Amino acid sequence: MKPTAARTAADYLKKILTARVYDVAIESPLDAAPVLSRRIGNHVLLKREDLQPVFSFKLRGAYNKMVHLSPEQRARGVICASAGNHAQGVALAARRLGCTAVVVMPVTTPKLKIDAVKALGGDVVLQGESYSDAYAHAMTLQAERGLTFVHPFDDPDVIAGQGTVAMEVLRQHQGPIDAVFVAIGGGGLVSGVAAYIKAVRPEIQVIGVQTTDSDAMAKSVEAGKRVQLDDVGLFSDGTAVKLVGQETFRVTRQLVDGFVRVDTDAVCAAIKDVFQDTRSILEPAGALGVAAIKQYAQQHGLKGRTFVAITCGANMNFDRLRFVAERAEFGEQREALFAVTIPEERGSFRRFCELIGPRPVTEFNYRISDASLAHVFVGIGIHKRDEAAKIARSFERHGFATLDLTDDEMAKEHLRHMVGGRTALAADERLFRFVFPERPGALMRFLATMHPTWNISLFHYRNQGADYGRILVGLQVPTADEPAFRDFVASLAYPCVEETLNPVYRLFLR
Numbered sequence: 001m002k003p004t005a006a007r008t009a010a011d012y013l014k015k016i017l018t019a020r021v022y023d024v025a026i027e028s029p030l031d032a033a034p035v036l037s038r039r040i041g042n043h044v045l046l047k048r049e050d051l052q053p054v055f056s057f058k059l060r061g062a063y064n065k066m067v068h069l070s071p072e073q074r075a076r077g078v079i080c081a082s083a084g085n086h087a088q089g090v091a092l093a094a095r096r097l098g099c100t101a102v103v104v105m106p107v108t109t110p111k112l113k114i115d116a117v118k119a120l121g122g123d124v125v126l127q128g129e130s131y132s133d134a135y136a137h138a139m140t141l142q143a144e145r146g147l148t149f150v151h152p153f154d155d156p157d158v159i160a161g162q163g164t165v166a167m168e169v170l171r172q173h174q175g176p177i178d179a180v181f182v183a184i185g186g187g188g189l190v191s192g193v194a195a196y197i198k199a200v201r202p203e204i205q206v207i208g209v210q211t212t213d214s215d216a217m218a219k220s221v222e223a224g225k226r227v228q229l230d231d232v233g234l235f236s237d238g239t240a241v242k243l244v245g246q247e248t249f250r251v252t253r254q255l256v257d258g259f260v261r262v263d264t265d266a267v268c269a270a271i272k273d274v275f276q277d278t279r280s281i282l283e284p285a286g287a288l289g290v291a292a293i294k295q296y297a298q299q300h301g302l303k304g305r306t307f308v309a310i311t312c313g314a315n316m317n318f319d320r321l322r323f324v325a326e327r328a329e330f331g332e333q334r335e336a337l338f339a340v341t342i343p344e345e346r347g348s349f350r351r352f353c354e355l356i357g358p359r360p361v362t363e364f365n366y367r368i369s370d371a372s373l374a375h376v377f378v379g380i381g382i383h384k385r386d387e388a389a390k391i392a393r394s395f396e397r398h399g400f401a402t403l404d405l406t407d408d409e410m411a412k413e414h415l416r417h418m419v420g421g422r423t424a425l426a427a428d429e430r431l432f433r434f435v436f437p438e439r440p441g442a443l444m445r446f447l448a449t450m451h452p453t454w455n456i457s458l459f460h461y462r463n464q465g466a467d468y469g470r471i472l473v474g475l476q477v478p479t480a481d482e483p484a485f486r487d488f489v490a491s492l493a494y495p496c497v498e499e500t501l502n503p504v505y506r507l508f509l510r
């Protein structure tokens with residue numbers, strides 16, 4: 001980067017106005033988000049950079065940098081280091097400009113992204129375990145082969161290319177805008193956006209957004225100097241940067257009005273919000289702006305404002321969706337988790353079920369482990385976070401000791417999958433898998449038909465939003481009860497498969 005290339009907001013304004021991006025980029029729509037807007041009482045607009053040809057804004061900066069190279073530089077070719085969206089932007093820009101692009105990626109890069117870069121004609125070199133290793137190798141290759149390095153963020157031409165996003169926003173929405181929320185990794189996008197907005201409509205707040213576990217820019221601005229993080233969370237991989245750029249730090253520090261840090265659950269909830277309004281799925285980094293709007297409006301008690309979120313990317317691995325869907329419920333504060341202790345005595349289980357009443361049960365896990373007490377891991381659908389405490393108090397009032405696990409990371413991530421295990425108390429246990437149509441109250445009706453004729457010694461259920469609920473149940477059936485039990489199974493309206501002889505049951509549960 002040439003430090004003197006663009007020093008003032010006026011320089012950047014000119015660079016952004018003369019940036020060339022539309023040979024590869026589209027002018028993305030600025031869409032309303034009516035469902036979210038209604039819910040939070042503010043007018044939310046989404047700048048749909050997830051709809052770009054490589055599913056992120058990154059091609060704007062890469063192309064603007066590369067189109068401004070001299071013909072000789074382009075003839076020698078370019079190089080970049082990236083594990084993600086920048087790589088795709090550089091490869092697409094190179095194809096468009098007819099030059100070669102070497103893309104150095106860490107060996108850990110998902111195949112999906114390697115294939116995407118190769119499909120765009122990029123010459124992929126896999127080197128090192130991390131981005132820093134790949135970067136160091138790219139520097140070596142650059143020197144050896146006389147290539148031009150295309151930085152993912154710390155370059156005035158890259159910053160200016162990203163700034164064209166703000167130029168479009170202000171053209172697309174000429175009414176009042178209170179604030180624009182921008183995800184920050186190395187700071188290229190926020191620098192370009194802030195440079196343009198502060199030059200043209202300085203009354204609009206520019207808010208940078210980071211995840212709580214990858215907040216190098218917020219920390220650097222707070223410290224008044226660039227701070228290098230030892231480690232960064234990788235969930236929002238597009239913004240996982242340990243050290244921000246020199247130029248991006250300078251511009252951000254000067255022009256960005258504030259920062260919001262959001263956690264993983266809030267990001268997952270924001271992915272769901274955007275899906276509900278657009279039927280599109282963002283990658284985590286792409287949803288930071290929306291997560292921040294919700295948090296910011298709530299914290300400051302704001303209503304009736306107009307907020308813009310740049311939905312900046314959609315390169316989402318499909319296999320991450322399960323995690324996102326699971327955590328979105330917590331981020332939305334729509335699910336509460338409890339460990340409830342129930343006396344192992346007739347009628348107490350039914351009393352517990354009655355207390356839950358018509359609330360949706362999202363999870364029910366139990367394994368007999370004590371002759372006199374049953375510890376049940378239960379998930380319940382709620383509307384607001386404070387309902388969890390109310391439910392816990394109601395359980396306690398009725399004599400059921402309760403732990404509220406709604407904010408317990410270990411419970412959410414691990415323990416829910418680990419309730420179970422071998423026990424000497426499961427004599428005469430038979431194991432069954434049941435399937436029943438998933439509808440409100442169905443689980444509670446199922447439990448009522450099971451109990452208390454035979455003791456339930458194991459129960460596992462998780463609502464996965466599927467058409468059918470799937471339950472694993474252990475019932476203690478003495479041999480003498482066999483004929484009665486057979487009649488009972490035959491009378492059930494639910495299809496069931498006996499799993500008592502399944503070898504995995506023997507290995508882990510008996």
Ligand SMILES: Cc1ncc(COP(=O)(O)O)c(C=O)c1O
Nearest residue numbers: 085185186187188189238285313
């Ligand atoms: C989807 C997405 N959002 C945000 C960012 C962060 O951009 P910057 O490094 O310019 O801050 C990136 C960077 O790759 C990204 O891919």
